[in-house]
Amino acid sequence: MTNRGVSLPRPRRAWWREGAVTATAFALCLVGGVIQLDDTLSAPRAAAYLIAVVSCAVLPLRHRAPLATMAVTTACGMLVAPLDLLLTPLIVAPAVITAYSLAVRTERRLTTAVLLTSAALLVASTALFGDLSWQDASRLGIVAAFPLVAGVLGHSAQNRRAYLAAVEERARRAEESRDSEARRRVAEERVHIARELHDLVAHQITLASAQATVADHLFDARPEQARQSLKQLVETTGNALDDLRATVGLLRQSGDADAPAEPAPGLALLPTLLESFRRAGLEVAVHEEGAARSLPPGADLTAYRIIQEALTNVTKHAGTGSARVQLAWGRDRLTITVVDDGDGVSASAAPERPPGYGLIGMRERAAALGGHLSAGRRPEGGFRVSTELPVPLAEGDAP
Numbered sequence: 001m002t003n004r005g006v007s008l009p010r011p012r013r014a015w016w017r018e019g020a021v022t023a024t025a026f027a028l029c030l031v032g033g034v035i036q037l038d039d040t041l042s043a044p045r046a047a048a049y050l051i052a053v054v055s056c057a058v059l060p061l062r063h064r065a066p067l068a069t070m071a072v073t074t075a076c077g078m079l080v081a082p083l084d085l086l087l088t089p090l091i092v093a094p095a096v097i098t099a100y101s102l103a104v105r106t107e108r109r110l111t112t113a114v115l116l117t118s119a120a121l122l123v124a125s126t127a128l129f130g131d132l133s134w135q136d137a138s139r140l141g142i143v144a145a146f147p148l149v150a151g152v153l154g155h156s157a158q159n160r161r162a163y164l165a166a167v168e169e170r171a172r173r174a175e176e177s178r179d180s181e182a183r184r185r186v187a188e189e190r191v192h193i194a195r196e197l198h199d200l201v202a203h204q205i206t207l208a209s210a211q212a213t214v215a216d217h218l219f220d221a222r223p224e225q226a227r228q229s230l231k232q233l234v235e236t237t238g239n240a241l242d243d244l245r246a247t248v249g250l251l252r253q254s255g256d257a258d259a260p261a262e263p264a265p266g267l268a269l270l271p272t273l274l275e276s277f278r279r280a281g282l283e284v285a286v287h288e289e290g291a292a293r294s295l296p297p298g299a300d301l302t303a304y305r306i307i308q309e310a311l312t313n314v315t316k317h318a319g320t321g322s323a324r325v326q327l328a329w330g331r332d333r334l335t336i337t338v339v340d341d342g343d344g345v346s347a348s349a350a351p352e353r354p355p356g357y358g359l360i361g362m363r364e365r366a367a368a369l370g371g372h373l374s375a376g377r378r379p380e381g382g383f384r385v386s387t388e389l390p391v392p393l394a395e396g397d398a399p
Contacts, residue, residue, distance in 0.1 A: 018060050025094045026056045032091030047083035048091075051076045055094035066102040067114065073098050074118040078125035087126050088139065089146045095122075099147040103154025104161075115151045119144035195305075195361045208237055210280035210315055232279050266300035267292075267327075270307065274325075277311050283322045284311065290329030299389055302365045303336060306373070309358050310338035310385040318342025318383060333371075334389045341382040362387065 033048020055076035062069040073095035080087045089096070095118065103111045123140045212229075265273075274284045295303065307325060314323045320342030328335040359375050366373040366387045373387040 021097065022056050022059050025059060025097055026052050028090045028093035029055065032088045032093070033085055035086050035088060035090075045085075047085055051079060051083070051085070051091065059094055059097060062098045062101040063105070066098065066105055070095070070098045070102050070114055070118060074121055077118075077122045081126045081128070087122065087143055089143055092122065092143060092146070096146045096150045099150040100154040100157075103151040104158050108155060111151055111155070115147050119147055191364070195364065207276055207280045207315070210282075264297060264301045265304045266297070267295065267303055268300075269304065273304070273308055273311075277315065277323075280315060281321060282311065282315050285322070285324045286327070287324065288327045288329070292327070292329055293391070295334070295391055299334075299369055299391060302369055302371075303334065303389060305365060306336055306362050306385070306387055307338060309362050313358055313385075314338070314340045314342065314383070320382070329391075332390060332392075334391045335386065336389070337384065337386045339378065339382060339384045343381070 029052030030044045030048060033044040033052065055073045058069050058072045073092070077087065077092040077095050080091055085091065099115055099118070102114065106114075123144050126140055270286075274286065277284050294300075311323060311325070314320070318340045320340050323338060323340040326335075326337040326339075328337070362375070362385070363373045366389060369389055371387060371389040373385070375383070375385045378384050
């Protein structure tokens with residue numbers, strides 16, 4: 001694990017680059033010191049070496065302290081005229097290099113003010129120590145322009161780095177967003193499959209348990225009825241296997257053989273569902289109000305599953321042999337109510353079993369469509385499950 005409080009050594013390539021930049025600046029300073037005031041060339045004097053050494057010695061610090069480095073290099077440039085040297089762009093090369101680094105790492109307004117001040121000081125120091133000719137004025141203008149041009153180039157580099165950083169950040173966020181969306185979809189699909197499996201297993205296994213219980217009670221006294229219950233048990237388990245095979249088929253890979261597709265259950269299959277409960281010994285009465293109409297596939301499946309789960313809970317937990325299902329078709333809503341008169345004690349349900357996810361799954365299904373589900377005991381006894389699902393408006397109804 002990296003300790004961020006300790007500064008790590010700079011890469012070897014960075015040290016070579018810094019050495020090359022410093023050596024180049026030192027050579028330029030000495031070349032600038034060769035040029036004399038009368039435009040002749042001579043060997044660099046000690047003053048030229050002094051300015052070159054001091055101004056280049058602070059160059060490696062321009063990355064960490066650009067303002068201080070700019071102040072030192074500007075001060076060295078101001079000493080050129082008092083030491084009888086000629087102020088040229090070459091002798092102030094360290095100041096130009098520092099101006100670029102300052103523009104890259106500092107806010108634009110501060111950089112502009114510092115560079116303008118530095119250029120003004122360089123020109124003023126020369127003007128104070130001698131008479132200026134037109135030739136000197138043009139030379140000083142070039143000297144003052146070099147740090148400013150370096151600052152413009154530094155700002156361009158800063159803008160480009162900021163643009164590239166923004167592009168990388170957007171790409172990173174887009175990648176994280178895609179990963180998050182993929183995880184969210186996987187989680188939703190996992191919950192959807194778990195809910196479907198719960199509804200299928202709870203319904204079919206509950207019916208199979210009830211039919212097996214009936215066959216066990218009638219085996220000696222009424223063998224024909226017991227045999228009929230066993231036939232129904234075989235049919236129920238076969239249907240359970242078919243439903244499980246169709247649901248687990250959703251987990252197939254894209255290259256697997258296609259499984260036979262069957263339409264999703266809906267209210268059109270409600271009579272078949274109720275008949276399966278009646279064969280298991282639960283008498284179900286159905287009452288319908290309003291004009292029934294077709295539902296979207298999602299709402300149709302949700303209505304079917306809620307009725308299926310509610311009646312399964314009656315078979316498992318209510319301890320009664322009857323239940324009532326009411327479908328109330330409203331203008332823009334379908335209200336489904338399932339009630340029973342049981343005492344909450346079922347012989348087929350073991351008391352030590354943990355609570356299931358039936359009510360949770362029904363609430364999730366209703367909420368996914370923008371509906372609402374309520375469940376609880378009735379004051380007069382029994383249990384009541386009621387849900388409201390939004391449905392499309394009937395033809396002729398204004399929104």
